[in-house]
Amino acid sequence: MDQKPGNTIHFDLAILGGGLAxxxxxxxxxxxRPSLRIGVFERGERLGGHHVWSFFASDLPVGGEELVAPIVAARxxxxxxxxPGMSRDLSTPYRSATGEKLDAAVRAALPPDCVICGADVVQADLTCVTLADGRRFTAGAVIDARGNAGLPHMMGGWQKFVGRMLRLSAPHELTRPVVxxxxxxxxxxxxxxxxxxxSDTEVFVEDTxxxxxxxxDLPLLRDRIANYAAAAGWQVESVLYEETGVLPVxxxxxFAAFWREGPALPRAGTRAALCHPLTSYSIPDAVRFALDLTTLDNLSGDALLRVSHDTAAHHWRHARFYRMLSRMLFGAADGPERWRMLARFYTLPEALIERFYAGRSTALDMARVLAGRPPVPVGAALASLTGGGRPLADLGAIGGMKR
Structure with a gap:
């Protein structure tokens, strides 16, 4: 953007962070709301980075399919x-979006001077953004969607991964994702x-x-991906790109202490803890929140601050069942035995699984998930739910959150 010293550019809404949210x-x-002037400030060289975000079609609210369509790369x-001992094919439609598609879609939707990459934000408040190079922008409201340098005042564990897009010398013969x-x-x-x-000869393989x-350990996980491909009989010609991520579980x-941490700005995405507590999925909440914002009559900074807080607080209350399951996963089971909880879950009805991933589990769903003998020791399960069990990690101690 060509901005002369002393000139101030104004947006109706300034968005800090050009990732998914x-x-x-x-x-x-x-x-x-095409009449509004929207500005996106991204520290990287392009929006979305080199990332793949996947989701189930059943995750999306009304209007969500249309919103995400421009960023979906595969269906x-x-x-x-x-x-071990069990496999299952499920019919729920599955989608993957990419950072490349997100960058192209936002640039096609906004005027060129509304997408500011390489933007190092050094100061932001409800109505103003200042960059390290001295450029200053005013706005009707500023919303912070820059992910998070950790989740202070929260406990749990991490979902971490290395993913590589492999180009093969012959077809891999997969007809659908292996989630x-x-x-x-x-x-x-x-x-x-x-x-x-x-494609027939391109497969994204992620070790999670x-x-x-x-x-x-990046070299170690790269080797494990190579070994997995070799065991599948795939001959790898090249690695097209690689991504890594560390997500909060x-x-x-x-929640109140978490929200008080940091600048008093409206928040979106992981910055507002708007993600599924157990799966770390963020697309359902990101889509729902984006659509809800467009319905607001008052788009002032103060109004968005209240709305984003209330949305995040409601999400926190609504998600307590999933946090309980996270406590059982990390607090009741040793690492090598955790797969048993997920294996049992995938024996349940497909509609229940869909509602679970979408964060819309019913009371009956919750009862079905918890029914029967738990796939972890009973004493350890009870201890994890009453504040005992294995110690949980401090989620405020990590940077580089993705999705």
Whole structure:
């Protein structure tokens, strides 16, 4: 953007962060409130980075499919899960969006001078954004969607991963995604491999861990991905790109203290803890929040601050069941045995599984999930739910959150 010294550019809404949450807000306003001038400030060189975000079609609220359509790179009519002694094909449609598509979609929806990349924000308040290079922007409201440098005052564990897009010399023969392959060696917590067949000879392979620590040994996980591909009989010609991520798995916390931490700005995405506490999925909440914002008559900074707080607080209360399951996963089971909880879950009805991922579990669903003998020791399960059990990690101690 060509901005002369001393000139101040104004936006109706300034979005800090051009990742998933910020990008979806920009796309929602461009589609539903096109008269408003929306600015997106991204520290990186492009919006979305080099990321893949996946979700079930059943996750989305009314209007969500239309909003995400421009960023979806692949669609499938079902998926597969694999556990020791059990596999299952499910019919729920599955989708994957990419950072490349997000960048292209937002740039197509907004004027060129409304997308500011390489933007190092040094100061922001409800109506003003200042960059390290001295440029200053005013706004009717500023919303912070920059992810999070951790989740202070919250406890749990991490979902961490390395993913690589592999180009193969021959077709891989996958017809649908493998969302969880937990037949691999159980190392560093609950481990599974995730495979997305983007074309006959391109497959995204992600080595994922529900771990007590956020540390990633990149060379080791690259080797494990290579070994997985070799065991599948795939000949890898090249690696097209790679991504890493460390996501919070929230088991407990003090929401009020979390919200008081940091600048008094409206928040979106992980910055507002708007993610599924157990799966770390963020697309359902990001889509819902983006669409809701476009319906507001009052888009002042003060109004958005109240709305974002109330939305996040409601989400926190509504998600207590999923936090309880996170406590059981991390507090009641040793790492190598955690897969048993997920394997049992995937024996339940498909509609229940859909509602679970969407964060819309009914009371009957919750009873079904908890019915019967738990797949972890009973004493350990009870201890985890009453504040005992294995110690949980401090989620405020890690940076680099994704999704």
């Amino acid at each position: 910020g990008g979806l807000i920009a796309l929602a306003f461009a589609a539903r 499938w009519d079902g998926y597969e899960v694999r556990f 969880m392959d937990a037949t691999v060696a159980q190392l560093d917590g609950y481990r599974f491999v995730y495979c997305l067949p983007f 861990y529900y771990s007590d620590t956020p540390d990633i 929230i088991a407990a916390g003090d």
